[in-house]
Amino acid sequence: MxxxxxxxxxxxxxxxxxxxxxxxxxxxxxxxxxxxxxxxxxxxxxxxxxxxxxxxxxxxxxxxxxxxxxxxxxxxxxxxxxxxxxxxxxxxxxxxxxxxxxxxxxxxxxxxxxxxxxxxxxxxxxxxxxxxxxxxxxxxxxxxxxxxxxxxLAAERFREWLQTRYGTLERLNEAWTTAFWSQGYAEWADIEPPRKTQxxxxxxxxxxxxxxxxxxxxxxxxxxxxxxxxxxxxxxxxxxxxxxxxxxxxxxxxxxxxxxxxxxxxxxxxxxxxxxxxxxxxxxxxxxxxxxxxxxxxxxxxxxxxxxxxxxxxxxxxxxxxxxxxxxxxxxxxxxxxxxxxxxxxxxxxxxxxxxxxxxxxxxxxxxxxxxxxxxxxAESNVEADVAILWDVECWWAMQGTHLPSSSLDYLAAVRSAHRRFWHAGITVDFAAPAADLSSYRLVVVPSLYLISDEAAAALTAYVESGGQLVVGYFSGIVDPDLRIRSPGAFTELLGVRVEEFHPLPDDSEVVLSSGGRGRLWSEHVHAVSAEVVDRYAGGVLDGKPAITRRQVGAGTAWYVSTELDDAAAAQVFELSASPVEIVRRRSGDTTWTFVFNHGDAEFSVPDAGRLVVGELPVPAGGYAVVRST
The missing domain is CATH 3.20.20.80 (Glycosidases)
Structure with a gap:
């Protein structure tokens, strides 16, 4: 090793x-x-x-x-x-x-x-x-x-790739919605890369x-x-x-x-x-x-x-x-x-x-x-994590190339925000694909998953039915892999909600929730069809409308959060408490290695220390320690 x-x-x-x-x-x-x-x-x-x-x-x-x-x-x-x-x-x-x-x-x-x-x-x-x-x-x-x-040369290869993917121009025209703006293609040779255009x-x-x-x-x-x-x-x-x-x-x-x-x-x-x-x-x-x-x-x-x-x-x-x-x-x-x-x-x-x-x-x-x-x-141990955040690069690409209801919608920022909150709570998370086997996780978080396939949506439903806890963020399940609007949305039945309207927020604006929490960036007119309302909007055009919902599905629970919560409100939903240090554990059999990183200004004492491998105990500000325990 x-x-x-x-x-x-x-x-x-x-x-x-x-x-x-x-x-x-x-x-x-x-x-x-x-x-x-x-x-x-x-x-x-x-x-x-x-x-x-x-x-x-x-x-x-x-x-x-x-x-x-x-x-x-x-x-x-x-x-x-x-x-x-x-x-x-x-x-x-x-x-x-x-x-x-x-x-x-x-x-x-x-x-x-x-x-x-x-x-x-x-x-x-x-x-x-x-x-x-x-x-x-x-x-x-x-x-x-x-x-x-x-x-x-890239254009030629792109056309060959498209012919393999779609087979016929009829299928491509359907996937690209070329009836809009008179873009229907009758010849493969007419297709070009998405160069700068009018x-x-x-x-x-x-x-x-x-x-x-x-x-x-x-x-x-x-x-x-x-x-x-x-x-x-x-x-x-x-x-x-x-x-x-x-x-x-x-x-x-x-x-x-x-x-x-x-x-x-x-x-x-x-x-x-x-x-x-x-x-x-x-x-x-x-x-x-x-x-x-x-x-x-x-x-x-x-x-x-x-x-x-x-x-x-x-x-x-x-x-x-x-x-x-x-x-x-x-x-x-x-x-x-x-x-x-x-x-x-x-x-x-x-x-x-x-x-x-x-x-x-x-x-x-x-x-x-x-x-x-x-x-x-x-080197031969595994990282411990029982929380997963979904990541899909095609969703990121799709949101980069689409004229969205708000230019502030940012898939990467939403994913980073979710990850950051668990990091500050000292909780290690895995990233997983939407259609992955999620059965080993107690909690799965879905930040702004704009694009999702039918297979991935079905996999998430199965995860909840078998006992999983799923938290779906705003602007999720909106389009299919061809970027065609889903109506109803991919998560409508699972979450038990219906989104009637989007209400994007100005960058310097907030919404207030009945719990006292706050949201920014985005809000929605949500109907709780078969879901329980956990929190509501307070004031404004959405006054009294559901902001956070949950629904029991089989042995599990599916939550919906229709705005970008501030840290305090998110901590309540995810039951998080801030940690002064970064702690990560790796395990092999009965042996655990605990990595402790003190990014703060004060000394931190590691409980139940075990045997120190490298670093110092207590861990000084700016210091680190690795502890081995069996």
Whole structure:
């Protein structure tokens, strides 16, 4: 059993005399895995079919001699300049029709045959050269799949994908509701990507384009994986990146990677960074189906709020790293090992900062590296969680591409809000797909699940009937997977309510409930048909109308919450009480590891301590502890 520790290593940026120093520093820091080659295509293949592997041979040999394993990457996220010169048709085109030029990373269209062929070629060459190198631990395909292109090549592939999905234009026209605005298609050739247009794009066309790109990028990944698998049985993965711009269905991709791996970069400097860290880790564990996964990248020393870099306070790097491990990661890796002396990300923090090893950052890196071997046995344990929050990326995409009743409706924000409340109560949650088997959870929360299939709706009904507690949030069950309005809504019968009208709220407005609670963002005219009213709106046009309802269904209960509750009101509904610390438990048989992270300003004493593995008891402000008990 081991926990991986290290990060992206880019030796091509440095002189060979630095390589030996790096290996020595890695040994001091407890590093046992580095990712090599992610952005090295021009160094490996300076001209078409001309490979220069000598420098990489030396690097891998040095790492192996130093006891450091290698996650060897294919460099296909950043084609070299010669490729763009020879294949300008492979440069990406934006939604408004502008073809981008070379000069950054991700300068490719994954639909371009020349790009796919070149990507397979460099993957094949790496496999042939290094498949039996003793330093290798795993293969790393590409980097942060997510580039979208709207060029003519993408349009051709999109049409092929649509023909496979729908079979006939009649079915496509029905799914896209093309009778609206005279959009009916009589020829496949008339269909284009949802490029910038006069007004609003067709929402189902937009959603299908996101679905298409996820499938197309997956096909590109699998082509490289196939080349590697021909010669190597080592695990193959790619690093998932999370963001509104990413057209990748990670839950779907998880079945095709041998290890789910994520990159995670919080964009807050307050406690929101800790909330986001837990959110990203729980999401990764959901994609991995509860199995171990890997934090492939994080920032060692800074948090990027967009307009400024915030330096992580002493101990914060370790807390973030251990929070990921507590929530299922097989280790903690960073981007990158040594800070770059030039280039677009020269101010990105690193394990070895510009200040060198005689620095607070490197000392904290080395301290964490010395502690992780003591936690190695947790690698084969499971994270305990009996609450689930539903997550569906297609619902998120659908709400991004649809003209909604309020521009403030935000699926990701609703999901984050639900997760944040349980995090502050010290309750670990799983993320689950709407149609998943939810029988192991005492409570399932459904935040603003705008899009839902018939199968998923039936699965949620079965969950409640068998004894589950379900809380459905506002603006849920509105459309089917073709984005056609459901009337009645998908949850109408289960919840025993009928929503007559939406009442979106201004951003600076609130509604008051009869219990004294408050809501914001959204409200609805709800009829309690067969449900019990738990709370009502007080005042305004909805005065006396149901705001929160519940209905007994079989052995379980289904709740409906028709507004975005404030924290106090939500705490009442979910029976939550604030906790001063983050507590996560992992279990294997009769052994439990309790991870405690004190993000507050006061010392915290851990009850029923057991045996301290790392950290301090009591846990000081900003500190952490891991306790083993049997």
């Amino acid at each position: 081991t926990l991986w520790y290290g990060g992206d290593y880019n030796p091509e940026q440095w002189d060979p005399d630095v390589w030996k120093e790096d290996v020595g520093l890695m040994q001091r820091a407890g590093v046992n895995l580095v990712t090599v080659g992610v952005f090295s295509w021009s160094s490996l293949e300076p001209a078409p079919g001309q490979y220069e592997f000598g420098w990489l041979d030396r690097v891998l040999d040095l790492l192996h001699a130093g006891g450091v394993r290698v996650d060897l990457a294919t460099p296909t996220a950043s084609p070299p300049p010669w490729f763009s010169r020879l294949h300008p048709e492979a440069l990406p085109v934006t939604a408004d029709g502008v073809r981008l030029t070379h000069g950054s990373r991700d300068t490719y269209c994954a639909c371009a045959p020349a790009y796919r062929e070149a990507a397979r070629g460099i993957a094949r060459a790496l496999a042939e050269r290094y498949h039996d190198h003793p330093a290798l631990a795993m293969w790393h395909v590409h980097n942060e799949y997510g580039t979208t292109c709207y060029c003519s 007004y609003l794009v067709n929402p189902t066309q937009y959603l299908d384009f996101r679905r298409f790109w996820s499938d197309e990028l997956l096909a590109a990944y699998l082509e490289q994986k196939t080349e590697l698998r021909k010669l190597s049985a080592l695990p193959v993965t790619t690093n998932f990146v999370f963001g509104g711009w990413v057209p990748v269905n990670h839950a779907q991709w998880a079945a095709e990677v041998d290890v789910v791996a994520i990159d995670h970069y919080p964009d807050r400097s307050d406690v929101g960074a800790e909330e986001q860290t837990a959110f990203g880790a729980d999401l990764a564990r959901g994609w991995a189906g509860g199995k171990p996964w890997l934090l492939m990248e994080q920032s060692a020393g800074t948090l990027n709020e967009g307009h400024r870099l915030h330096t992580k306070e002493p101990g914060r790097m370790a807390r973030h790293s251990l929070s990921h491990i507590a929530r299922g990661s097989q280790g903690a890796l960073f981007f990158q090992w040594r800070a770059s002396r030039g280039g677009a990300e020269m101010f990105h923090s690193a394990m070895v900062p510009h200040a060198g090893p005689d620095s607070r950052m490197f000392r904290e890196i080395a301290k964490l590296g010395s502690e992780l071997p003591q936690l190695a046995e947790v």
